Amino acid sequence: MALTVFTSRMTPAGAPQGAGPGYARAVLDLWRLALVGPGSLVLIFAGLTLGASGVGEEYAQGTLDFLLTRPRSRKYFVWTDWLTGVGTLLLMVALAVALSLANLAFIARSALTWRLLATIIPLFVIGAVNYSLTSFVTTLTKNVSSGLTYSLGLILAAALLPVAVHAEWQVNLPSLANLLEISKWATTPGVHFPALATLGWCLIALAFPLVTQFFFERVEL
Amino acid sequence: MSEMAITTYELRKHYSQLRAVDGLNLRVPGGSVYGFLGRNGAGKTSTIKMLLGLTRPTSGFVRVLDLDPLSDRVAILERTGYTSESKRLYDWMTPAELLRFTRSFYPFWSKQLEDRYVRRLEIPLRQPFKTLSLGNRTKVCLVLALAQRADLLILDEPMPGLDPAVVDELLRILAEDHLAEGRTVFLSSHQLSEVEQIADWVGIIEHGKLLLEARLEDIKSEFRLVTAAGENLPSFARPEVLSSAQAEGFWKYVVARDAEGFAARLQQQGAVVTDVSSLNLRQIFLELTRKEEPCTHGNGGEEIAGVPSPV
Numbered sequence: 001m002a003l004t005v006f007t008s009r010m011t012p013a014g015a016p017q018g019a020g021p022g023y024a025r026a027v028l029d030l031w032r033l034a035l036v037g038p039g040s041l042v043l044i045f046a047g048l049t050l051g052a053s054g055v056g057e058e059y060a061q062g063t064l065d066f067l068l069t070r071p072r073s074r075k076y077f078v079w080t081d082w083l084t085g086v087g088t089l090l091l092m093v094a095l096a097v098a099l100s101l102a103n104l105a106f107i108a109r110s111a112l113t114w115r116l117l118a119t120i121i122p123l124f125v126i127g128a129v130n131y132s133l134t135s136f137v138t139t140l141t142k143n144v145s146s147g148l149t150y151s152l153g154l155i156l157a158a159a160l161l162p163v164a165v166h167a168e169w170q171v172n173l174p175s176l177a178n179l180l181e182i183s184k185w186a187t188t189p190g191v192h193f194p195a196l197a198t199l200g201w202c203l204i205a206l207a208f209p210l211v212t213q214f215f216f217e218r219v220e221l
Numbered sequence: 222m223s224e225m226a227i228t229t230y231e232l233r234k235h236y237s238q239l240r241a242v243d244g245l246n247l248r249v250p251g252g253s254v255y256g257f258l259g260r261n262g263a264g265k266t267s268t269i270k271m272l273l274g275l276t277r278p279t280s281g282f283v284r285v286l287d288l289d290p291l292s293d294r295v296a297i298l299e300r301t302g303y304t305s306e307s308k309r310l311y312d313w314m315t316p317a318e319l320l321r322f323t324r325s326f327y328p329f330w331s332k333q334l335e336d337r338y339v340r341r342l343e344i345p346l347r348q349p350f351k352t353l354s355l356g357n358r359t360k361v362c363l364v365l366a367l368a369q370r371a372d373l374l375i376l377d378e379p380m381p382g383l384d385p386a387v388v389d390e391l392l393r394i395l396a397e398d399h400l401a402e403g404r405t406v407f408l409s410s411h412q413l414s415e416v417e418q419i420a421d422w423v424g425i426i427e428h429g430k431l432l433l434e435a436r437l438e439d440i441k442s443e444f445r446l447v448t449a450a451g452e453n454l455p456s457f458a459r460p461e462v463l464s465s466a467q468a469e470g471f472w473k474y475v476v477a478r479d480a481e482g483f484a485a486r487l488q489q490q491g492a493v494v495t496d497v498s499s500l501n502l503r504q505i506f507l508e509l510t511r512k513e514e515p516c517t518h519g520n521g522g523e524e525i526a527g528v529p530s531p532v
Contacts, residue, residue, distance in 0.1 A: 065270075069275070069303045070326045220277060
């Protein structure tokens, strides 16, 4: 939001005299950093919060028997809940990126601006993986605070473990944080889009609700 | 649909060492009001959870509306209204929102009935659920089940917090709108006097076993408490004797039929029969369930129901 206010003042009229492509690039980079830095943190937080407020929360509220006596399969509840959460995350990311584009197209008029749209992909995947994990752990532990705590622990471990392994043995483990490098693609010509990594993390995000469904269909009240 | 809305045979649910339900044989005739009675922890709620597919039986046979609760759970739930013992719903929603939310699940939901029950039970529609009194929460849960126009209503302790006027209204609703249309009501309750007002059948469960399954009419007309004094009287005499207990020098027998004949046989064994009295539901319940070491074997649904075993 602060960035929006700041850049909204950077109209072409307000640009430094003689500012060329370098100026546009600087603005783009600023946006990219804002999106992938604070943006990813916001999405991790949103993923945790949304994940803990789904089916798992029904345990805490004591409303699960009410829900499960509605004439729908348990699979229906798991996937409706998951899709709602994922949809919310997608909407959040789309709004952030749309806001960026609206500003940048006007300010920088850069040919690369549209590429910033691709930032939606890693941000969304990061949010979706965290959301799916938290949703699964909360359902498994049948407790919101346990779900949040364990998920946060797992997210931190997943972020730190590849760094530690690389430092010790120079082995590269897949890390969700690596997805953030996709943002370079948004502003740097010649950088390849990491399609395989993105697809892999998407599959992981999808695997959690599948496991949740398997567990939830066997849960006894 | 078969004659039975609910059938269980040798139904068991064990939680580790705890035998919550232990060989339950239940037969609930379609179109009846069946009072499912038992003390706290007798196995009523565990049974209901198995009927609704919320939990898996350890072993045994269950059919609800001729369907298997595990494989046909959704089909059963489409035709079954249920209020849980906990009466927990989404706290932030108002009754109006809860009704709108629930309505969307049921194709046969009657808005007309919903409006009528809301009016008759005087439900505050705009107040968040968390701020409602226990009685009003119970009423909301009841309307959510009643307006479904379900073939089967399973009501687990549906009357806590309700004042006598509302209980009376509820019983009237059940009688007028549900029984008149041939729907089945399975009513698990501790409110024996209310159950007695409306039930056709009663089943009494204790330690996960059915002690008694009988028509209420038969209980009123046939069941007798025979009190006798004497030496060496049998603690248990014949199949028609549902329970026997000794207290303060007297033996008390709950007899399901032919109480006069039973009393005569006791007298032949040297007993002095001091009283043969009729029983109401409360007395039957207490006689069958209050003993620590019961001589009760009940009828397990076999003798009185007269319906052959389902398997």
